[in-house]
Amino acid sequence: MTSALLSLTEDAWQGRATAHRNRVERYAAPYLARRSAGQKHPVEDFLFTYYTQKPGQLSRWHPGPGVILTGAAAAERLGWKFYRAATPAELSASEAPDSRSGVVLDLEDFLLQRKEAVDFARIILGRTAARPAQFGCFGLHEWAMVYQQEANEVRHEYLELRLGSSGTDQVVEDNRIRCTHFDAYRFYTPQALGLNELRPTRENQRDLEQPGCLHANMDLYKWAYKLSPALPSELVMDCFELSWRIRAMDMQASPYDLAQWGYPPIQIETPAGKADYVAHQRGFGAEAAVLRGRLAVAVAALTGA
Structure with a gap:
């Protein structure tokens, strides 16, 4: 597969991840509160009840393919599905070649399983x-x-x-x-x-x-x-x-x-x-x-x- 070309520092990608979680929270928090209280909303529950994507899944930020996430916090994603460690060649080809490690989407595995x-x-x-x-x-x-x-x-x-x-x-x-x-x-x-x-x-x-x-x-x-x-x-x-x-x-x-x-x-x-x-x-x-x-x-x- 094509090597990743963009590397994000931990501060950069954590900032995007936080912004994404906040964006999701606006919709998910009221739904989760209603669910805990046994209440329903005919309009605002729909995207969480009809579709199979749950709030916790939606809250996880993903950069998509071709992006290396660097920093200590990125290591957690090695336990997430469809993520892997970036190779030395990918790291050297990225915009931050001095990074010693990083995590990247395993696009090859994704396409194999989700074709x-x-x-x-x-x-x-x-x-x-x-x-x-x-x-x-x-x-x-x-x-x-x-x-x-x-x-x-x-x-x-x-x-x-x-x-x-x-x-x-x-x-x-x-x-x-x-x-x-x-x-x-x-x-x-x-x-x-x-x-x-x-x-x-x-x-x-x-x-x-x-x-x-x-x-x-x-x-x-x-x-x-x-x-x-x-x-x-x-x-x-x-x-x-x-x-x-x-x-x-x-x-x-x-x-x-x-x-x-x-x-x-x-x-x-x-x-x-x-x-x-x-x-x-x-x-x-x-x-x-x-x-x-x-x-x-x-x-x-x-x-x-």
Whole structure:
């Protein structure tokens, strides 16, 4: 593999690690406090409960490939997965050739063990970016998840439906539903599955994902953390924070009454609400396009593509 070319002093990389932990703490600390108290939050828990990356994992800072971490504190990482001691040749080729030791990402081992994840990320990122964005879903996936739900199968028992059950069902029946995202579609009620014009599956995900989809854009965080520690943690957190903001908007457009939680509704059952939804969706799509491009470049760099 290509030798590392950049060496960071202990003060330099510890500073970045501390900044990263502080950035994560803003989101993780309230979640952990709620969890300890047995409390739930319909918006702000999601990234820690739906996705598999836990707060402790997210808090660990990684520089990505091609970076040697020097100093006594770096030795701890020799016990972390996908890290190894830098070779003398790598140390001499770095920007701090006087360093006697250092720790670096073991990219060769990472690619050996995570080849499937890297390949899938490259495919899903590239194919999604290549498709035209669609902006006519109006967040109806959340409504389809509670369509004609049975009393014993209430999705979020602690939340009220803003329009009630019958009003929610009527919105579903009055609108065209064309969700392209499997991980939203799979949570539809059985009664709603046939109302979706498409049939997303895990197998056709790479052929249906499109860059206007809120959930596809939220999942940039998933593709980023699944490639950790081979991606810089700053990029992972950029994806996390975009996903966090999308989640808030997604739930504002949902059928739930979240006003008491500080999230006023986007009333997608009205023309004005639909227009508001599309405006937000376009804005997030533009932000996600930039991050998707950054991720694609980073993934290509891992394999030298």
